[in-house]
Amino acid sequence: MGQTDSKPAEDGAAPAQEAAPVQAEGLARLQAITGAKAVETKIKPRGPKAAATDVEFIKNSLGNLLLFGRLDIRAQLKIAEHMWERSVTAGEILIQEGEVGLAASELYVVKTGKFEVLERRKGVNMRVNVKESGDVFGEVSLLYNCPRTATVAATTDAVVWVLERDVFRKYVQEAAEGEVGQIELFLNSVPLLSQLSREAKLRLVDAFVEEYIGAGTVIIREGDPGDKFYIVKSGEALVTQGGKEVNRLFKADFFGERALLSNEPRGATVSAVQDTVCLTLDRDTFVEILGPYDKIMQEVKSDTAAQTRMALLKPRGSAAAAARPRSDIRIRVRGPGGNTRLVVASGHLDEVQELAKGGTKLGASGNGAEVEGLLLVEAALLGEGAFSRVSEVTEVTTNRTFALKRMNKTAALQCPEHVYCEQHISKNTANAFCIRQYASFKDPHHLYFLFDLMQGGDLMDVLVAEAKIIKFPVPQQGGMRQGCLAPKVKMWQGMEEGMAKFYVASIVLALEYLHDSGIVYRDLKPENVLIDGQGFAKLGDFGFAKQIDAGGRTYTFCGTPGYVAPENVLGRGYNHSVDWWTLGVLMYVLLTARQPFSSPKTHDPMEVMRRIVDERWPVKYPPYMSPAGKDLIMRLLERKPAKRIGMLQGRAADIKNHKWFADFDWAALAARRMEPPRRPQESDMSKRKAELEDSHRADPEVPPMTAEEARECEATFKDF
Known part of the structure; x- marks a missing residue:
């Protein structure tokens, strides 16, 4: 399916000139991506490691990058220390547009010299940028094996520092695992929380929020109602009762844990002696994620508490496998x-x-x-x-x-x-x-x-058949033309909400089953939701699915651009939370025939990633979308995974009970006794079959x- 070159209008507006639904921005079929197999024997650096005096300069140069800027200082320094120097002579091409594999697995920071960035447009190499000392290029190569999008050539003799993808991902993962382990140790030292299962503790890890508290600031005040628990990550705090010093708190100390149970008055005042960083968790979030404390303790003590897990992948080369x-x-x-x-x-x-x-x-x-x-x-x-x-x-x-x-x-x-x-x-x-x-x-x-x-093909075929351009009244801000007098604006609309509800509900049931079996799917999109002969939907293509132990995480970057969750992009470890995020993206696409992070239109994959992780970047919803539909998508596209619907105490039941599904017959769908909203039609598949046959005629x-x-x-x- 094609993709228009015209810039899509904001807030769901369609291009001024009508086009076939297949040309809608959100309807292009997208290929999934993943990190390539790790190279076991690494190529030796072709130059010396960065000098100690250069590390701070490198760190500052990388500081504005999406993937680097959010790391703690120790991880940043370690990555900078493992970069190495490469000399580039004037006229040498450092990056060739279209390169893949090893040639597209490195990021560069310019130490000295100048480079020109060239893009091939209509057969002509156009200079689009110039890179000088301190500039960085090749960031997307740290995520996955993506073809280079431009050519970079030296215009003078130059020196660059090189960062390899495997090195970067290794130290990002080490930093993430270290931080999770540290917070888990903190939680183990809190008597109130020490009896929680490891899975429950790890779910809380993702819910903590870092708060920076300036020296002299009162953190909690004696007598005030409490609703937040604190762990000191760094710095020093003073504890007083009745104006008298009774304690000092340092790294790994905690206070206010009783606030997780009730809002009883604080028993002391805690103030920051110096600039202090605390990890905080409020009671409402605690209950949302794990439930009331007394209920948790009942489950912990229950002898019958158990969860059904599928057998782990049998080791390859085992005697049992060989004997089959x-x-x-x-x-x-x-x-x-x-x-x-x-x-x-x-x-x-x-x-x-x-x-x-x-x-x-x-x-x-x-x-x-x-x-x-x-x-x-x-x-x-x-x-x-x-x-x-x-x-x-x-x-x-x-x-x-x-x-x-x-x-x-x-x-x-x-x-x-x-x-x-x-x-x-x-x-x-x-x-x-x-x-x-x-x-x-x-x-x-x-x-x-x-x-x-x-x-019946896949859900993308259904969406293409249903998507259309509509005229919808849009009130003018500050104007008098409201209601039926408001001017009508052309905009894309996907399938009707009733139809989308059927498919989204089917996916919820599939994900609920997989998650209960310890499986994360990782590549939900319309192309991977298949339609059977009766019109029912099934989740297909388990190429990126993976089994994760209870409370475990995985770090491989994989998914489809525009659908990947923030925690996947940042490489700091993720679990089943990514599937609920992608469900939010898919639901948006089904209803609007557009991608939520695609406007303004960009061809830069890193710009899409920045929008996904940036909490300040708002998703824009078309005016025809129902308030309940918008609310569910917003809760699925919650950037903090611990607070995302589907990851709270009720898990998938929270989604089933959402107001968008009011009066929806889940039992009838589960029993496949609900009438599908659309029966497959031969026209859904015939054109694509013909296109596929044509595209593969020359295959060896x-x-x-x-x-x-x-x-x-x-x-x-x-x-x-």
Whole structure:
């Protein structure tokens, strides 16, 4: 689907000239992104480490960056200390537009010299910027493997300091883990909180707010009602009762913990002796996240309290995995011009035997015995991903149709852990609102998954069909033209709220199931919500899904630009909270056919990231959106994950009970007895099928693979 080059109007307004809904800003199909596989043997720096006298200059140069400026001073210094110098001669190209991989994994700070920044526009290299001492370029490379968007060339002899992505992410993660560990230790020392489970303590960690208190300031006053708990992070505080000094508080000391139970009067006055930093938690937030204290203690003491968790991913190379029998799967693949060829793959027998009991005789094995297996015949392409394609196939014994996902092995080498997580999680997922995997297998060049066939396309197809330009009265500020007299303005509208409610509710049920199983999905977007033949929605594509232990976090940057949560962008660790954020983005897109962080329009991914993490940047809502719908989106797009709806005490139930879902029959949806608001139509898929066929006509039958890549693929996917 295309994307217009015209700048979208503010507050939901449409371009002055009407266009097809497919051209709406928010309707472009977006590719997911992720951090590449870590390089085990790092290339040695091609220059000396930054001198100690340069570290402060480097730190100040990096200070305004989104990803660097929010780190504590120790992490900033450690990162600056691990940068190294590189000399660049006049005329040398330091960055080439379009580069990927290792060439696009470094950020640069100019020490001396000058650089010009060139962008190719209509076949001409245009100078768009100049970089001099102290300037920085390449920030997005610290997040993920993104093609370089411009060429940077030296106009004089120059020297730069180089920061590698792996180094940056390592020290960001270390800093985040250290901070979480420190706060957890603080909480363990508070008798009132020491009995909480580790999971509960870690949920509180994200809820604390740093407060900077100037020297001489009264923090709490004796006799005042209390509603906030404090932990001293740095500095010194004085405790007095009746005007008499009774104590001094330093790092890791705490006070005011009784405020988490009630608003009883403060028993003492606490004042900052010097500039002091405290971690604070108010009672309302405590109750929102964990519930009333007495209820928490009942749950802690309960012998029956337990949570069902899926088995962790079985270690690759284990004896159990190696001993599992395998069976042949043959696939008749359609090639260019309608030609077909037979591909022989190998999969685990216990995964495929139920599909065709009795088996299909596929010929003699090496020992002369008849081999049983599956024969799949490819019919048509259904979709594609970053390094995969999905086609419709038929199993010849039962004449049953499936969706076959095929991944290029060499491309999958970038992130093999994602592949193994998808194999494990989608195989063990059994829920009416999640796609089901029936088998996984491989041949020398590809990896395969056999899934439910979703004949209705995806939620993006539905949105494209429903999106339209409307005329809506917009009152003029300070003017007399209000109500029905207000001028009507053209603006984009997505699907009707009743229809969106059906799909959002289906996703809530899917995420609730996954989260209860300890799984974070991490790539929710319309393209990954699939529609079956009846019109029901299922969550599909578990390529970024991951199992997380109770209270645990993960640090890999992954997701789709515009949808990623603030805690994912900042690289400081996240959990299931990111899925509720992306649900808020998806709900906004469904209702408006636009992205919430896309206006004013920008092609700079870092600008979108800045808007996502900046609490001062407001999301703009079109006037036709209902107050309840706006309220739910705002609560899902809460930038502090601990306060985000879905992460509070009620978890998913808080979303189900939100006023936007008033009178919604959750039981009927869960039982699939609710009538879907839209039945799939052949037109939803036919055009895209044709486009996919055209785009893949020139694909080679067998993807190119070097001998070295073949060896690495064999070793990496040995247990697939």
